[in-house]
Structure formats: structure tokens, C-alpha cells
Amino acid sequence: MNTAPTPQPSQRPTTAAGLHDDAEDRRLVACVCAHELAAFESLYRRYHPRLCRFLHRMLRPEHLVEEVLDDTMLVVWNQADRFNGQSKVSTWIFAIAYRKALKAIDRHDEPMPSPMDEDDQPAADHAERPEERMSLAQARAAISVALRTLSADQRAAVELTYFQGFSYPEIAQIVDCPTDTVKTRMFHARKRLKAVFAGRLDDWL
Numbered sequence: 001m002n003t004a005p006t007p008q009p010s011q012r013p014t015t016a017a018g019l020h021d022d023a024e025d026r027r028l029v030a031c032v033c034a035h036e037l038a039a040f041e042s043l044y045r046r047y048h049p050r051l052c053r054f055l056h057r058m059l060r061p062e063h064l065v066e067e068v069l070d071d072t073m074l075v076v077w078n079q080a081d082r083f084n085g086q087s088k089v090s091t092w093i094f095a096i097a098y099r100k101a102l103k104a105i106d107r108h109d110e111p112m113p114s115p116m117d118e119d120d121q122p123a124a125d126h127a128e129r130p131e132e133r134m135s136l137a138q139a140r141a142a143i144s145v146a147l148r149t150l151s152a153d154q155r156a157a158v159e160l161t162y163f164q165g166f167s168y169p170e171i172a173q174i175v176d177c178p179t180d181t182v183k184t185r186m187f188h189a190r191k192r193l194k195a196v197f198a199g200r201l202d203d204w205l
Contacts, residue, residue: 025089
């Protein structure tokens with residue numbers, strides 16, 4: 001099997017990437033089709049922070065993150081010619097990562113939380129009154145922890161919406177389901193997160 005050339009650790013970014021320029025992504029993918037190493041390394045560096053963040057929230061065995069990330073980029077290296085241009089490059093790459101993550105979850109038999117009914121809602125972690133509000137940074141940190149209580153599908157929907165900035169139609173492409181299914185997953189995820197935080201996240205959910 002072909003192996004993708006992986007940038008050295010010192011080349012890997014240490015901060016999250018900003019908004020991506022899809023035109024530049026498309027140019028890089030076209031170059032990767034010709035197996036241009038420099039283009040692949042640029043694409044790898046552009047996506048490493050975003051994929052790391054996404055996979056950290058998808059995979060509970062943390063040691064799998066780099067493995068799945070590298071498997072994802074191996075597909076990009078070997079199958080760049082399969083990108084048909086009908087979506088953003090980011091949508092295509094995240095769809096590969098999502099499929100790889102689900103396979104990793106299946107291999108490691110990750111237990112999924114059962115749906116929570118109204119009589120089985122966890123208590124809030126803190127004693128703040130419901131009318132107290134959280135800053136954006138506090139809300140994101142709290143949501144990040146609470147995502148562990150959600151199913152993999154719900155975690156993906158929340159992560160792709162709030163942290164990666166994808167639209168519902170784009171998320172539907174990534175997870176290969178109807179847009180209405182994404183909306184349903186987000187509805188149940190929001191309900192569960194609001195229950196965990198007893199109203200403190202109402203401004204953000």
C-alpha cells in the first residue's frame with residue numbers, strides 16, 4: 001500500500017487554522033493529484049489542526065487521533081483524483097475523517113450513551129443560577145467536556161456546527177445523511193447539553 005509522506009513533527013502547526021480559502025485548497029488538491037509532495041505537505045499543515053480538534057472530540061481513545069488523522073490524509077494522497085469538485089475540499093476531507101473515525105470507534109467497541117429522558121437528566125456541574133450566563137470561551141470549554149455525554153453522531157453534528165463552521169447541508173454531505181437528520185441530531189444534542197448545564201448555555205445553544 002502506498003504511504004503518504006508525512007511532514008516532520010516540527011513542521012506541524014501548533015495553533016488552530018483560520019478560515020480556509022477553498023480556491024487554494026482546490027489548487028493544492030490538483031497538485032496532489034500529480035503527486036507533488038510540497039502541495040501535499042501544505043494541505044496537511046492546513047488541515048492538521050482542524051482534523052485534530054475534530055477527531056479529539058470524536059474518539060475517546062485519544063491515542064487513535066493521530067492514527068486516524070494520518071489514515072485520512074493517506075486517502076487524500078492516494079485518491080486526490082476522486083475529488084469531484086462538487087463540494088468544498090474541506091467537506092470532502094472531513095467526510096473521509098468522519099468515516100475513518102466511525103470505523104475506529106467500531107473496532108474499539110466504544111460504548112454509546114443511551115438517550116436521556118426527562119426523569120434522568122444529569123445535574124449541573126456548578127451551582128450557578130439558571131439566569132447566569134457564560135462567556136463564549138467558557139461556553140466552548142463547557143461544551144467540549146459535555147460532548148463526551150453524546151453519541152458519536154451527535155458529537156459530530158455539534159463539533160462540525162459550532163467548532164468547524166459547517167452548514168447543515170455541508171454536514172449532511174460529510175456524514176452522508178439527509179439534512180433533516182442532521183437537524184434532528186442537533187435538536188437532541190442541544191436538549192442534552194442544556195440539561196447538563198441547567199440553562200447556563202441558552203445563549204449559545
